[in-house]
Amino acid sequence: MSEDDARIRAGYSERDATLSRLGDAFASGYLDQDEFEARSSQASTARFRDDLVGLTRDLPHQLAVPEEGTQVPTARVRMGEVEAPRHENVVAIFGGANREADWIASSTASMILLFGGAELDLRHCVWPADGRIGVTCFIAFGGAEIKVPEGVRVINHIVPLFGGAGTDGVRPSRTGPVLVLRGVALFGGIGVTGPDARDQHHGD
Known part of the structure; x- marks a missing residue:
């Protein structure tokens, strides 16, 4: 993200995308319950796009799909x-x-x-x-x-x-x-x- 884009306001689509990615990370075991809820709360009230960046920066670009037989929520x-x-x-x-x-x-x-x-x-x-x-x-x-x-x-x-x-x-x-x-x-x-x-x- 360029400096010129840093303070562009975030809309529903950007918040939804971040919240969806956090949900995927939680469901795949990358975040625990407390981390998921804390980050989701921050994402839902984020005013600018750069406020959303740090919430998923430490997550893998491609979330691993659990192996067959692994207990995952359905x-x-x-x-x-x-x-x-x-x-x-x-x-x-x-x-x-x-x-x-x-x-x-x-x-x-x-x-x-x-x-x-x-x-x-x-x-x-x-x-x-x-x-x-x-x-x-x-x-x-x-x-x-x-x-x-x-x-x-x-x-x-x-x-x-x-x-x-x-x-x-x-x-x-x-x-x-x-x-x-x-x-x-x-x-x-x-x-x-x-x-x-x-x-x-x-x-x-």
């Missing part, structure tokens, strides 16, 4: 064969909302939480046929939890303003389904929990 989701709803609104104002059990997830969703909470359980739902779900959030003085199954990669673009956004126990596969989060958490938070989360009940 996607455990059901892909839909029928067209899912194009968009869904999840709204909770001084209350709660949830989506759980055997439901058909939309490819895009808006989550608006004002002094309220929401839970999206994606572990047993039917995913869109392309394996990608995008959620745009506006959270103010509220909280949300999204549960994902094994193999799902999380791309987190949430901007926390006196709030928080993070993942716990996510176990992505290199070619697994993708959950993309965008939006703002204002005096609130959103957390994505995977199969290795400390408080996850594996028997659910």
Whole structure:
């Protein structure tokens, strides 16, 4: 990267590419859970392209593919064969909302939480046929939890303003389904929990 290009701003495509590479590195064993989450958090809030460079500089240019028989995470989701709803609104104002059990997830969703909470359980739902779900959030003085199954990669673009956004126990596969989060958490938070989360009940 030239000096003239050093302070060019990063957009969604550059952040997505870095987050995808970090997910591949984590799934292949080059990063542990803490390193993956720390670097993913930095990538999701990076303002300039050169802020992203150091996050993958120490990773091999070509990630090794695990040998046959090696235990690696695999996607455990059901892909839909029928067209899912194009968009869904999840709204909770001084209350709660949830989506759980055997439901058909939309490819895009808006989550608006004002002094309220929401839970999206994606572990047993039917995913869109392309394996990608995008959620745009506006959270103010509220909280949300999204549960994902094994193999799902999380791309987190949430901007926390006196709030928080993070993942716990996510176990992505290199070619697994993708959950993309965008939006703002204002005096609130959103957390994505995977199969290795400390408080996850594996028997659910």
